Amino acid sequence: MSLKEKVxxxxxxxxxxxxxxxxxxCAEVPKGRCLQVLTRLKEEGGFDFLSDVIGMDNLHLYExxxxxxxxxxxxxxxxxxxxxxxxxxxxxxxxxxxxxGERLQIRVRVPEDDxxxxxxxxxWRAADWPEREVFDMFGxxxxxxxxxxxxxxxxxxxxxxxxxxxxxxxKGEERHLNYDIG
Amino acid sequence: MGFQAIxxxxxxxxxxxxxxxxxxxxxxxxxPYGTACCGIxxxxxxxxxxxxxxxxxxxxxxxxxxxxxxIVAGTITKKMVPVLKRIYAQMAEPKWVLAVGACACSGGxxxxxxxxxxxxxxxxxxxxxxxxxxxxxxxLYALLKLIDKIEAxxxxxxxxxxxxxxxxAAK
Amino acid sequence: xxxxxxGEGGNSVTKQVExxxxxxxxxxxxxxxxxxxxxxxxxxxxxxxxxxxxxxxxIISAKPEIGYLxxxxxxxxxNMSYAQFLPITDRLNYCSAICxxxxxxxxxxxxxxxEVPPKAQLIRMIMMELARIADHQVCVGILGVDLGAxxxxxxxxxxxxxxxxIFEWHHGARxxxxxxxxxxxxxxxxxxxxxxxxxxxxxxxxxxxxxDRLLTHNRIWMDRTIGVNAFCAxxxxxxxxxxxxxxxxxxxxxxxxxxxxxMYDKIKFDIPTGKHGxxxxxxxxxxxxxxxxxxxxxxxxxLYKEFPDDAPLMKKVPKIIRPPEGQIYHAIESxxxxxxxxIKSDGSDKPYRIKIRPPCYMxxxxxxxxxxxxxxxxxxxxxxxxxxxxxxxxx
Ligand code: SF4
Numbered sequence: 001m002s003l004k005e006k007v008x009x010x011x012x013x014x015x016x017x018x019x020x021x022x023x024x025x026c027a028e029v030p031k032g033r034c035l036q037v038l039t040r041l042k043e044e045g046g047f048d049f050l051s052d053v054i055g056m057d058n059l060h061l062y063e064x065x066x067x068x069x070x071x072x073x074x075x076x077x078x079x080x081x082x083x084x085x086x087x088x089x090x091x092x093x094x095x096x097x098x099x100x101g102e103r104l105q106i107r108v109r110v111p112e113d114d115x116x117x118x119x120x121x122x123x124w125r126a127a128d129w130p131e132r133e134v135f136d137m138f139g140x141x142x143x144x145x146x147x148x149x150x151x152x153x154x155x156x157x158x159x160x161x162x163x164x165x166x167x168x169x170x171k172g173e174e175r176h177l178n179y180d181i182g
Numbered sequence: 183m184g185f186q187a188i189x190x191x192x193x194x195x196x197x198x199x200x201x202x203x204x205x206x207x208x209x210x211x212x213x214p215y216g217t218a219c220c221g222i223x224x225x226x227x228x229x230x231x232x233x234x235x236x237x238x239x240x241x242x243x244x245x246x247x248x249x250x251x252x253i254v255a256g257t258i259t260k261k262m263v264p265v266l267k268r269i270y271a272q273m274a275e276p277k278w279v280l281a282v283g284a285c286a287c288s289g290g291x292x293x294x295x296x297x298x299x300x301x302x303x304x305x306x307x308x309x310x311x312x313x314x315x316x317x318x319x320x321x322l323y324a325l326l327k328l329i330d331k332i333e334a335x336x337x338x339x340x341x342x343x344x345x346x347x348x349x350x351a352a353k
Numbered sequence: 354x355x356x357x358x359x360g361e362g363g364n365s366v367t368k369q370v371e372x373x374x375x376x377x378x379x380x381x382x383x384x385x386x387x388x389x390x391x392x393x394x395x396x397x398x399x400x401x402x403x404x405x406x407x408x409x410x411x412i413i414s415a416k417p418e419i420g421y422l423x424x425x426x427x428x429x430x431x432n433m434s435y436a437q438f439l440p441i442t443d444r445l446n447y448c449s450a451i452c453x454x455x456x457x458x459x460x461x462x463x464x465x466x467x468e469v470p471p472k473a474q475l476i477r478m479i480m481m482e483l484a485r486i487a488d489h490q491v492c493v494g495i496l497g498v499d500l501g502a503x504x505x506x507x508x509x510x511x512x513x514x515x516x517x518x519i520f521e522w523h524h525g526a527r528x529x530x531x532x533x534x535x536x537x538x539x540x541x542x543x544x545x546x547x548x549x550x551x552x553x554x555x556x557x558x559x560x561x562x563x564x565d566r567l568l569t570h571n572r573i574w575m576d577r578t579i580g581v582n583a584f585c586a587x588x589x590x591x592x593x594x595x596x597x598x599x600x601x602x603x604x605x606x607x608x609x610x611x612x613x614x615x616m617y618d619k620i621k622f623d624i625p626t627g628k629h630g631x632x633x634x635x636x637x638x639x640x641x642x643x644x645x646x647x648x649x650x651x652x653x654x655x656l657y658k659e660f661p662d663d664a665p666l667m668k669k670v671p672k673i674i675r676p677p678e679g680q681i682y683h684a685i686e687s688x689x690x691x692x693x694x695x696i697k698s699d700g701s702d703k704p705y706r707i708k709i710r711p712p713c714y715m716x717x718x719x720x721x722x723x724x725x726x727x728x729x730x731x732x733x734x735x736x737x738x739x740x741x742x743x744x745x746x747x748x
Contacts, residue, residue, distance in 0.1 A: 022466060057242050169293060259422060315529065
C-alpha cells in the first residue's frame with residue numbers, strides 16, 4: 001500500500017485535498033476535525049513522531065494570484081465570482097513515521113476571524129514550544145495549551161511579527177522597553 | 183607640594199598617572215559577553231592557540247564587578263538591550279567596551295524587527311572591530327589598540343578640577 | 354559554583370514569576386527559592402536563561418526563557434532571494450555552519466527538482482563530517498569546562514584550529530563558511546587537503562584519545578555524569594528528540610542511515626547508541642561519533658579520488674532562482690540532530706515562507722523534565738550536554 005492510499009484510508013472522509021509535490025505529501029483537513037485526524041494518524045497510521053508545527057500567513061499569496069490573473073485576462077473575462085476567499089492563516093503539522101520513515105504534512109486552514117485551534121500537546125509533547133511560537137508569530141491561539149505565552153518576543157510586545165502585513169524592521173513597539181537602567 | 187604638582191602638569195602627577203596606566207594596561211581583565219557566533223571566535227582568541235592572556239587578559243572574569251573590559255561579541259537583540267545596560271552599569275570604574283563583530287557594531291546582516299542596530303547607541307564603546315566574525319587576530323589587535331588607549335589616558339588629570347575643589351574646600 | 358544573579362533580565366518575567374510564587378503557591382512552597390540563572394552567565398552558553406525554583410539544592414522546577422537571540426531570520430528570509438539567504442544560514446548553528454548551508458542548499462535543490470553532481474556530493478559530505486567533528490569537539494570541550502575540567506578543552510580547541518584551516522583553504526572563512534551554492538559546490542577540495550588529511554586524521558584521533566584518557570575513567574567525571582538526568586526513549590520520542598540526545602537514550606535513529614541523502618548509503622559506518630540517556634552516554638555518543646566521522650571521511654575520500662580532476666562540480670541553475678509553486682520539507686542530520694528546512698515558494702524569486710526546524714529547540718523544551726529533581730550543578734551539566742546553540746534555538 002503506497003503512502004497515498006494509506007493516508008486516504010486513515011483520514012477517510014475528512015480529507016479535503018491531497019497534494020503531492022516532489023514526493024512531499026500534504027493532506028488538508030478541515031479545522032474542526034484536525035485533532036481527531038491527528039489522533040487517528042498517530043494511533044492507526046503509525047505516524048508517531050511530530051517534527052514541527054509551522055504557521056503561515058497567506059495574505060500576499062492570494063493578492064499576488066489575483067493580480068496575475070487580473071493582468072492576463074482583464075478584458076476577456078470579468079474575474080468570475082468565487083466563494084469567499086480562502087482563510088488567511090494555515091498551520092502545518094509535519095509528521096513522521098519512525099518505522100517506515102515516511103513523512104506527511106497535515107495542513108489546517110485557519111480563518112482570520114476565528115484564530116483558534118485545539119492543542120495537540122496531549123498527543124505529542126513536542127508541540128509545546130512550536131505552538132507557542134505560532135501563537136507568538138501569528139497570533140493563532142491553541143485551545144487547551146498548558147502555557148500559552150509568548151516564546152521569542154518579550155511579553156509586552158503587541159504585534160505578531162511573522163504576519164505578512166508586519167514590516168521587516170518593525171513598527172517600533174519596543175519603545176516601552178526600559179533602556180534607561182544604567 | 184602635592185597641591186602644586188596637581189595644579190600644573192606636574193612631575194608627580196605625570197609619574198602617578200604613568201604608574202596607574204601601567205597597571206591598568208597590563209591587566210585588562212575581560213568579561214566575555216558572547217551571545218552569538220562572534221562568541222565562538224572570542225572563545226578561540228581566549229583559548230590556547232591565540233591565547234589572549236599574553237596581553238594581560240589573563241583572568242577571564244565571569245562577574246561584571248571584577249572586570250575592566252566588557253567584550254560584547256555577538257548580536258544584541260532588543261530583548262537583550264536592558265540586560266546589556268545593566269551589566270554595563272554593574273561594572274566598576276574604570277571600564278572599557280570592545281564591540282566585536284558587525285552585529286555589535288551596527289546590527290550586521292540582521293536588519294530586522296528584533297535586532298538592535300549597534301550597541302553604540304546604548305553604551306559607550308571604545309574599540310569597534312568589524313568582521314562577521316572578526317578573526318581572533320582581529321580581536322587581539324583590538325585589545326592592543328585598547329591598551330594603547332589606556333596608556334594615553336590621563337586618569338588623574340581628568341579629575342584635577344575635582345581634586346582642587348576638594349583641597350580648596352579643605353583649606 | 355557561583356550562581357549569583359548575574360544580570361537578571363530587564364523585562365517583567367522575573368517579577369511575574371515571583372508574584373506567582375507569592376500569591377498562588379501553597380504554604381509549603383514558601384520555603385522554595387526562586388533562582389534566576391542567566392541570560393548572561395558563564396554556564397549559560399551566551400543567551401539562555403533558566404528560572405529555577407529550588408528546595409535547598411534540589412530543583413523543583415526550571416523554566417527556560419528563550420528569545421534573547423531572536424534575530425528574525427525567518428522574516429529576513431522572506432525578504433531575500435534564495436541565494437542571498439545562504440549566508441544567513443551560517444548564523445544558525447555557528448559551531449557547524451556547513452551543515453546548515455548544505456541543509457538549505459539541499460532543500461532548495463529539492464524544490465527545484467535537481468540533483469547535484471556526485472563529486473560535489475562527496476565534497477559536501479567530507480566538509481560536513483569535518484564540521485561535525487568540530488561541533489562535537491566544542492560540545493565535549495565545553496562540557497568539560499562547565500564541569501571543571503579545563504584541560505581537554507585546550508587539547509580539543511587546538512585540534513579544531515586545524516579543521517578550520519581546511520575550511521579556510523576551501524572557501525575562505527573559518528566560522529561562517531557559506532560553503533557551496535545552490536546546485537553544487539564552488540571549488541574542488543584544496544590541493545593541500547591531500548597532504549593534510551592523513552596527518553589530520555591522526556591528530557584528531559590523538560586528541561580524542563587524550564580527552565578519553567583524561568575524562569572517561571576519571572572518578573570525578575564519572576560521579577558528575579553517570580546517572581545524571583537519565584531520560585527514557587519513549588519520553589524522548591514524545592518530546593521530539595533527535596540526534597545524539599536520542600541516540601544516547603538507546604534509539605539508533607540517524608537520518609544518514611534512515612533517510613540517506615547525498616552518498617551516505619554507499620558508506621559503511623556505525624551508529625553509536627547509549628542506554629540510559631544520561632550525561633555520560635551523551636558524552637560517549639559524541640566521542641564515538643567523531644570516530645565514525647573520521648571513518649566516513651576516509652571512505653568518502655576514497656570514492657572522491659575515483660573522479661577525474663575536471664569532473665563537474667556545479668549543476669546549471671538559472672541566475673535568478675524561481676522555483677515552481679509548492680512547499681517542501683527537507684531534513685538532514687546535523688551534529689545536534691534533525692535539521693530541517695521547510696520552504697514554501699509562490700513562484701517568485703523570494704521564498705514565501707522559510708521555517709527552520711532546529712534540533713536543539715525540541716530538546717531544550719523538555720528541559721524542565723530533564724532536570725527536575727536533580728541538583729543545581731547537574732543542571733549545568735545537562736545544559737552543556739544538550740549542546741544548545743542559541744543562534745539556532747531562537748533564530
Ligand atoms: S557579526 Fe556575524 S559572526 Fe558576529 S554575531 Fe553577528 S552574525 Fe554572528
